[in-house]
Amino acid sequence: MLNSTALLTDHYELTMVRAAMRSGAAFRHSIFELFPRRLPTGRRYGVVAGVGRALEAIEAFTFDDATVSFLLEQKIVDQPLAEWLAGYRFTGSIWGYPEGEIYFPGSPLMIVEGSFAEAVILETVLLSIYNYDSAVASAASRMTAMAGDRPCIEMGSRRTNEIAAVAAARAAYVAGFATTSNLEAGRRYGVPTRGTAAHSFTLLHASEREAFEAQIGSLGEDTTLLVDTYDIDTAVRTGVELTNGKLGAIRLDSGDLAELASEVRQLLDSLGATNTRILVTSDLDEWQIAALRGAPVDGFGVGTSLITGSGAPTCGFVYKLVARADTDEQDAPLQPVAKKSVNKTSIGGRKFALRRLDARGKAEAEVIGVGAAPADDGNDRPLLVELVRDGVIVGDEPLSVAQERHARARAELPLAALKMSRGEAAIPTLLLDADGHVTDNPYARSEQ
The missing domain is CATH 3.20.20.70 (Aldolase class I)
Incomplete structure (x- = not known):
């Protein structure tokens, strides 16, 4: 169990709640979405990692007396907010792509539903975990794809800070690395260690x-x-x-x-x-x-490049409000909301997602429904799973399950996805409205 993760956050998360409590909007039913607008330049797919760590962080996101006192002393919170934080536990529900899954531009990787206040203050810690872990896993997946059946060993601990080293070892294991040199990753997450x-x-x-x-x-x-x-x-x-x-x-x-x-x-x-x-x-x-695939090499040890995402140390994930009620009433309808900022567009409304497969079981498209689940044409694969239900963690799973899932998901991709040359996303992202019609998708535009 982690110590409290409540202050692994940005100052403005709490000042937003403070101001929203004053305006009366803090406890309106809301939906946030964690998603990528794009892949790192030249990458053809990404890998979701950090889901298990994020669930641990949500469970440990509580404010003890000393933390609340610090926030009051620094005048970050006022007394009403301090009293609310003292009893804070996330009581909402979360759906998301499971760990090890492949993602593409616009994939709704995590959907967080609850009051504005209880959901918004999770933003920073969730993004910090997902952005780093997924960057490492995405690099690791490319490495293990090139290594084939020859094992890769994670050995980058001395090239990053001590906490990131543990996270990197875990993320690399999800994406197919066989072992790590990091003993804390072995103790905490059961990643096999070697040295x-x-x-x-x-x-x-x-x-x-x-x-x-x-x-x-x-x-x-x-x-x-x-x-x-x-x-x-x-x-x-x-x-x-x-x-x-x-x-x-x-x-x-x-x-x-x-x-x-x-x-x-x-x-x-x-x-x-x-x-x-x-x-x-x-x-x-x-x-x-x-380049070493033709050489008589039996295994690869990878460090610096892996833990820095091989040139893409963050995935650029964002966490945006996509729907909210206009009142505090329990059954108040949700209204889609979205940003219109240039190059920082978001798409309002609750999302649903599936991976469209062809007759051979190969991925053809990432299909995202806005406001309604897209129709399954017979062999498509739903992507969102339940992670938290009414504040209770329900999506925890062994790390080996995530590793196996990644191997299956990567095997679904077209062969072009595994090319090392720069290219576009391996499959397109199709955005469907509530009637099932394809709509304009800003995440599909290269300038986005």
Whole structure:
């Protein structure tokens, strides 16, 4: 269970509620939507991650006495708002794309329904989780797609802050990474962890042989030896000799990895170590992994590029009010509301979504209904699931389920989605009105 997440938010979330309480509009029935207007430039699809972390954050979004006192002392809240916050718990309902799902421009990734006050103050924490986790998962998906059946290891903890490191390891696992080097991700989320030794371990000892003997003696013959501290050829021969040809793996962390992997594979085979695997690291990204597909590489360790979203460290998700009642009455009808700002358009009304599939089960379109669910043509797949019902978390699930879901969703995409060259979204987003007619979709325009 997390400590309180209530102050992982922006100042203006609370001042909006304060002012809305004064105007009398704070507790009107409202619907907010978390969505992307576009994909990062050149990307063909995105991956939803952070759903489980967001549910944890909602559960922990409470204001204790010390927090309320701080807000009063700083004059951020007044007494009526302080009294309301002291008893705050989200009591509304939330629907969303489940973790691991693919998304496209305009996808209604999360729909939050409740009073304006209780829903609006979740904006910042939800966006901070979704924007980062989904950026990492989207990069990770491209990497695992290029790696194919060869495992990827997340090892970016030293390239970001300590909290983001845990989130990144979790998000990468959702998108197909096999393991992480981060132990807190293992403890908190059950992500499998792996690790052996760095160059400093070899440099600590009087000789490479002495270092390898200690590592093998401690971790067993199936360990992975880092062989490029000094001379690779000598290191490989030493590792094979010390294990009688049973060495688990070697790791290459510098140089021309494709050329070195080929040379080391030949050397290992000539020494009888035909089952010894070759792992590569060294600032890899999806393009380098793709370039190594023809090399005798058995696994990839990825750090900096992964935890920075491989050039797209945020997804640009936004959280907008899309419908609200005009009064506090329980049965007051909801009115669609939308922004008309240039390049920051939103679409009013409650959304429903499905993935349109062809006869082969391949994705053809993201279909979004406004005000009514779009018609299923027989084999389409609904995308929104219930996450919170009347304040109770109902959408929690094991991380392995999200990983399996991602593999299935990515397999539905057309082959063009997996190209590493820049391109448009792999499938179009179709916006339907309440009568089922296709309407103008601002998210489909490149300038948006």
